[in-house]
Amino acid sequence: MDQTTLNIIVVGLSFALYFGIAIWARAGSTGEFYAAGRGVNPVVNGMATAADWMSAASFISMAGLIAFVGYNNSLFLMGWTGGYVLMAMLLAPYLRKFGKYTVPEFVGDRYYSQPARVVAVICLIVISITYVIGQMSGAGVAFARFLEVPRELGLYIAGGVVFVYAVLGGMKGITYTQVAQYCVLITAYTIPAIFISLQLTGNPIPGLGLFSSMNEGLPGGIQGGEPLLTTLDGLLTDLGFNEYTATTNPWLMALYTLSLMIGTAGLPHVIIRFFTVPKVADARWSAGWALVFIALLYLTAPAVGAMARLNITTTMWPQGIQGEAVATDELPDWFETWAVTGLLGVEDKNGDGRIQYYNDGNPAMQALAAERGWEGNELVTFNRDILVLANPEIAQLPGWVIALIAAGGIAAALSTAAGLLLAISSAISHDLIKSVINPEISERGELLAARISMAGAIAVAVYLGLNPPGFAAQVVALAFGLAAATLFPTLMMGIFSKRMNSAGAVAGMLAGLISTCLYLFAYLGWFFIPGTNMLDSSQYLFGIPPTHFGPIGALFNFAVAYVVSNATAAPPKHIQDLVESVRIPRGAGAALSK
Numbered sequence: 001m002d003q004t005t006l007n008i009i010v011v012g013l014s015f016a017l018y019f020g021i022a023i024w025a026r027a028g029s030t031g032e033f034y035a036a037g038r039g040v041n042p043v044v045n046g047m048a049t050a051a052d053w054m055s056a057a058s059f060i061s062m063a064g065l066i067a068f069v070g071y072n073n074s075l076f077l078m079g080w081t082g083g084y085v086l087m088a089m090l091l092a093p094y095l096r097k098f099g100k101y102t103v104p105e106f107v108g109d110r111y112y113s114q115p116a117r118v119v120a121v122i123c124l125i126v127i128s129i130t131y132v133i134g135q136m137s138g139a140g141v142a143f144a145r146f147l148e149v150p151r152e153l154g155l156y157i158a159g160g161v162v163f164v165y166a167v168l169g170g171m172k173g174i175t176y177t178q179v180a181q182y183c184v185l186i187t188a189y190t191i192p193a194i195f196i197s198l199q200l201t202g203n204p205i206p207g208l209g210l211f212s213s214m215n216e217g218l219p220g221g222i223q224g225g226e227p228l229l230t231t232l233d234g235l236l237t238d239l240g241f242n243e244y245t246a247t248t249n250p251w252l253m254a255l256y257t258l259s260l261m262i263g264t265a266g267l268p269h270v271i272i273r274f275f276t277v278p279k280v281a282d283a284r285w286s287a288g289w290a291l292v293f294i295a296l297l298y299l300t301a302p303a304v305g306a307m308a309r310l311n312i313t314t315t316m317w318p319q320g321i322q323g324e325a326v327a328t329d330e331l332p333d334w335f336e337t338w339a340v341t342g343l344l345g346v347e348d349k350n351g352d353g354r355i356q357y358y359n360d361g362n363p364a365m366q367a368l369a370a371e372r373g374w375e376g377n378e379l380v381t382f383n384r385d386i387l388v389l390a391n392p393e394i395a396q397l398p399g400w401v402i403a404l405i406a407a408g409g410i411a412a413a414l415s416t417a418a419g420l421l422l423a424i425s426s427a428i429s430h431d432l433i434k435s436v437i438n439p440e441i442s443e444r445g446e447l448l449a450a451r452i453s454m455a456g457a458i459a460v461a462v463y464l465g466l467n468p469p470g471f472a473a474q475v476v477a478l479a480f481g482l483a484a485a486t487l488f489p490t491l492m493m494g495i496f497s498k499r500m501n502s503a504g505a506v507a508g509m510l511a512g513l514i515s516t517c518l519y520l521f522a523y524l525g526w527f528f529i530p531g532t533n534m535l536d537s538s539q540y541l542f543g544i545p546p547t548h549f550g551p552i553g554a555l556f557n558f559a560v561a562y563v564v565s566n567a568t569a570a571p572p573k574h575i576q577d578l579v580e581s582v583r584i585p586r587g588a589g590a591a592l593s594k
Contacts, residue, residue, distance in 0.1 A: 010406065137465045
């Protein structure tokens with residue numbers, strides 16, 4: 001059986017599973033559509049939350065970012081997992097106790113204000129739409145490569161699959177579909193990693209293999225018995241790259257980690273998952289279980305990145321830098337396979353029949369290149385997003401593993417896309433139509449509006465995936481920065497400050513939203529500083545890149561909200577009592593007085 005047929009069979013079976021679950025878990029009420037009837041077991045919800053969270057960015061992109069940058073990009077692991085700790089301790093149980101369906105509903109009721117609700121809806125839609133672009137694009141890439149269809153057709157297929165199980169099942173269908181998707185994606189991610197770890201180090205646990213010694217007889221002039229990271233550091237420095245384990249500016253690393261942490265804690269499609277469990281305590285347990293399930297992938301990702309970079313480097317230099325680069329007619333089959341997608345490309349610039357791969361911006365390598373007659377790095381295109389998807393082929397693993405990776409990559413993209421689209425749909429149908437435009441709408445009418453809103457959101461997501469805006473490459477940074485600067489501070493103040501009022505909340509959200517957008521747009525060269533380059537840190541205000549601005553926007557939010565709130569009337573007494581009842585368990589005062 002050829003590889004394409006095998007891919008179609010495995011991916012098709014996964015789709016059949018998703019459709020079957022959607023039919024079984026069809027939502028029959030708004031409560032089931034928005035919150036799965038609040039009957040989801042915390043372990044099941046933790047697994048669904050993990051799938052919701054581990055998007056195309058986690059499954060497809062993260063290992064590629066770590067592979068080509070090294071230790072510095074470990075901040076993604078720290079920031080994203082740290083965000084769940086914040087969410088479990090500071091947000092999830094209190095929001096569940098409040099008993100609402102959506103984040104804007106909490107904001108509107110807590111701040112007794114329709115304008116606050118509408119601003120929260122705007123923030124949610126902007127965050128979710130920007131995030132979903134990457135998911136749909138990732139699904140399109142996976143379809144294009146593994147099913148050998150045009151990327152555009154892949155996007156239409158992805159949109160159709162999400163339409164069936166998300167519109168039909170709502171949160172109830174999405175929850176149980178995401179459990180299945182988690183099983184698919186974690187299996188697809190770890191099996192190739194185990195194979196590769198065994199090939200390179202003999203250790204079957206990738207996370208431990210990262211710190212193990214290399215096997216004998218490997219290409220690239222590798223000496224067996226050396227630690228893997230030491231070997232990789234040596235290979236990369238020989239080629240003029242930085243050491244894999246080198247660190248740069250710790251201040252910027254800490255700032256970006258904080259941005260990812262509070263951005264994670266403020267993401268609406270993740271927060272709504274904690275509205276689906278029966279009890280307040282279950283919300284905290286759900287976050288804990290989500291961390292366990294996420295850790296299975298996140299503890300593997302650094303090993304996947306390091307081992308993939310090692311494999312790529314030794315593929316290009318089979319005898320090491322002192323030998324000859326790989327001949328153009330000896331490139332492995334996976335090079336040709338991925339070159340068809342346009343995401344990988346080589347060019348024999350000096351016509352010597354070999355492909356030199358090195359850092360042509362390094363002075364030492366420039367001197368060596370002049371001596372040997374090289375004319376620049378000849379690995380001219382390597383999209384980092386292909387790394388995990390190409391890993392089984394790089395390591396020459398069996399065809400069924402490649403098919404499994406195809407199903408896993410698609411599952412990762414679709415699971416997060418479904419959660420984001422549900423957040424958008426709920427905000428439109430429940431927080432705009434039901435709460436603002438037509439409060440008298442029946443439950444049946446609201447459920448229909450929710451499904452129509454979901455269909456419309458899917459159409460927009462597919463369109464943006466087909467025609468990504470200019471900031472598509474920074475879409476994840478924008479989504480996290482906006483969540484950190486808008487919703488996270490508003491939720492925190494709503495839970496822990498009885499004095500915070502509606503005027504302060506609205507002013508704070510607008511301050512965070514506007515300041516973050518202006519900074520991001522300005523320093524990407526779109527508005528006020530045409531021609532600026534995101535990579536040129538000399539042009540940034542205080543050296544802060546746009547991707548790191550989330551905590552600064554959050555500070556603006558907190559500060560403006562505090563000033564405006566204290567300059568205007570305090571919230572009504574019943575709102576202050578409500579905040580206290582959400583934060584303090586029933587009977588706590590009586591117990592303390594004894």
